[in-house]
Amino acid sequence: MKASADVCDALGEKAHVLPLSWQSFGKLKGAVGPVATVKAPEDNTLVREALEKPGFGRVLVVDGDESLRCALLGGNLAELAATNSWAGVVVAGAVRDHDELIRTPIGIFALGTCPRKSLKRGLGEHDAAIRIGGVAIAPGDHIVADADGVVVVAKSHWESLP
Numbered sequence: 001m002k003a004s005a006d007v008c009d010a011l012g013e014k015a016h017v018l019p020l021s022w023q024s025f026g027k028l029k030g031a032v033g034p035v036a037t038v039k040a041p042e043d044n045t046l047v048r049e050a051l052e053k054p055g056f057g058r059v060l061v062v063d064g065d066e067s068l069r070c071a072l073l074g075g076n077l078a079e080l081a082a083t084n085s086w087a088g089v090v091v092a093g094a095v096r097d098h099d100e101l102i103r104t105p106i107g108i109f110a111l112g113t114c115p116r117k118s119l120k121r122g123l124g125e126h127d128a129a130i131r132i133g134g135v136a137i138a139p140g141d142h143i144v145a146d147a148d149g150v151v152v153v154a155k156s157h158w159e160s161l162p
């Protein structure tokens with residue numbers, strides 16, 4: 001699996017580091033793959049909808065407005081993601097069920113934990129162009145997340161990597 005540091009060394013400024021304080025929660029300590037996006041403003045209805053579909057090895061990047069007021073993913077959604085062949089989930093927000101997440105065979109990266117669940121009103125948007133930590137991310141970009149951080153690379157640059 002590609003390491004985020006190697007991707008940064010190879011691509012320089014073409015590798016976009018998401019400058020936030022990421023923590024790894026899943027049993028797998030890395031997630032690499034093409035990006036699918038979802039906006040989830042303190043409401044994880046669309047996160048569930050996305051993870052109910054086949055992941056095909058993609059990484060779901062969740063724009064949660066960096067809120068730590070509620071959890072956008074917990075043990076059930078992590079299990080769903082692993083079952084449906086998602087390579088990982090990157091949540092710019094909070095997750096919960098820490099002790100279940102660490103046993104689930106998928107990469108899960110988030111900014112922290114919160115024991116409160118999110119709204120279920122269907123707010124948000126699938127496949128949106130999003131911005132996390134000031135970095136623009138669109139479906140089809142590639143992501144490398146590991147213990148060093150989370151890096152986004154445009155498809156054209158990704159294909160130039162050895």
Ligand SMILES: O=C([O-])CC(=O)C(=O)O
Binds near residue numbers: 071072075078097117
């Ligand atoms: O359903 C939710 O809101 C999040 C959760 O607790 C889970 O995924 O288990």
